Amino acid sequence: MNILVCVKQVPGSSNVKVDEKTGLLIRPKKGNKLNPYDLYAIEAALVLKEQYGGSVKVLTMGPPQARDVLEECLWMGCDEAYLITDRAFGGADVLATSYTISQGIRKAGDIDLIICGKQTTDGDTAQVGAETAEHLGIPHLSNVTGILEVDEGSVLVEANQEKMIVKQRIKLPCLICMDSEVNTPRLPSYRRRKTTEETLVHSLTLADLEDRNPEHYGLKGSPTQVQKVFPPEKSSSRILENGSSEELADKLNRLLSDRKFI
């Protein structure tokens, strides 16, 4: 089974601050890291490879330094990586980003299953996965909590949809977005880091893609106009309940199960 995981390099601290005057992100000192939500997607892909064989490729779009997170994926056990990078891709919104990624995927060989994370910790739109699938013309499903079975032409998955948990069989090739906390991602191996060859990371520029029309990429290909960037309001809402220990335990249990924490 050939799997491709889409990943992204994000700021090193999940607590990204926004300069309220300029609207620019204040980059934390800690540099960059692999989007934490993508770790669950990589783990799910590597488990499938262990079960069914095949390969796991990773792909990202970003500046040249995004290569770092691809190397990290290789140290976790992925086989090959693609970095889509070109100045022409800068300033892309969700539509242009997903289109660029879909073009990159077309250059990554035959893929049966594409796995994305739930969202990123910087953009937070949770839309790129689904839009990429639309560009590729393949089925997609979000909030996937488990991959139960894979056969010749389909994959059976479990997904957490607002009010219910659904089991769904999807025809391959397809794209799924893994929910967070659904597995424990493996750690990158220092041994693999020492032995991984740099040539396993392939760069793709505009010139390498099928559609080379620059109007479809970057700022030019982005219909979204950002008016203002501001930090979200922090919610400190709390629920206070009174009652005996038993009543409180009951209420807490109901609250946690209603919200599907337990």
Add this chain to the structure above:
Amino acid sequence: MFNEVNKEDLLALQKMLPGRVFDGRQINEDYYHDELGTAFGVPDVLVKVLSTKEVSDVMGYACSRSIPVVVRGSGTGLVGGAVATHGGIMLDTSMMKKVLELDENNLTVTVQTGILLMELAAYCDERGFQYCPDPGEKSATIGGNISTNAGGMRAMKYGVTRDAVRAITVVLASGEIMKFGSKVVKNSSGYDLKDLIIGSEGTLGVVTEATLKIIPKPEYAISILVPFRTMKDAISTVPKIIRAQVTPVATEYMSQDVILFAEEYLGKKFPTHASDAYLLLTFDGNTREAVMHDMETIADLCLENDAIDVFMIDTEERSASVWSARSAFLEAIKGSTDQMDECDVVVPRSRVADFILFTHEVAKNVGLRIPSFGHAGDGNLHIYLCRDGLDDKQWESRKEKAFSMMYEKSKEMGGLVSGEHGIGLDKKKYLLDMLGERQLELMRGIKSVFDPKGILNPGKVI
């Protein structure tokens, strides 16, 4: 010898601390024991104090009436130290949580000792500083940490609680308020009474405030988790790490069985559990390059010493997934059996491997399950005896045999009874066996100077 708390005493205490004096059934049963629950005692009265002055008032009164006083923070002790085995007053400091001063020029923070370790850590972190000692039990109070000289996971590089305490305010048994130590870095000014109080488990005085050393928080940290085929392979690499020109912040060892308990307890998988034994090391520093260099030096050394691999933990998420399990080990082992007892023996670092292998022999010999984990880098082991359904008689006799064998072995290796949990009630016998009557006599002499009536935590330590 001691007086019980009578109605008049109760009224006097209520006058001193209105609304914060509890007796009889008002005292929650949690106050009858500590975290491990091996020792049991019901205080006559529980008082919750807010200031040094209040502690002084209570102590002055207790001294005049010869009523025993046991000081208690969060009650997370493991040796029966903060248990009112002689009744009397239980003095709860857990409401004394104020941060009194942050001195950025002298790099100290002064706190009331009821503040929790995790509260202090968060306070420092938010301001770009670090309080270095990092005991596993984050809900312990700083007062509790001082009373046992708690060590924790960063001891290898940054030392233990004693190394981080610059000054303390102490209320003596008589009620007198004393200040030992100061913000100074060096001190050759007579006997160091501060260091005598640290680790005295509430038997010499009540520590109400502490001025603690802090450092600017290191900018970068990276941990590595290193799987080995056997515990022997893992632990015998530690002396080589110690000799390398790199000082990790922490060097912990853990066995597969303990990781599996933690997985079950937390309902969450550990990132790896396929190997028999692991070392977990952390490096910190102010530049990424320096920290990576340290990490790579030790990672290469581990691979040269038959490590299966070296896994890198370089982000908040990865760190949380590993260290949250490490912090839950004690609770996880507790959850794996009906009752347990523990031994936090400390041996010279070169003997850690031999000692752990010896505990496997003890387990076989006495017929007890004995999982362990600990601070391989500083020689302090946490060894747990699990009851696993044994009846009282069998449990007591096997436990006794196992403890005797282990403490004897520790003595033979040049080790000591406790690395950080203290002596309390449970380990007194072994302290005597290890140090001998003459040393205990000296300790009793010191106690009699500080507390002539013996009202402070009677029956503990010595």
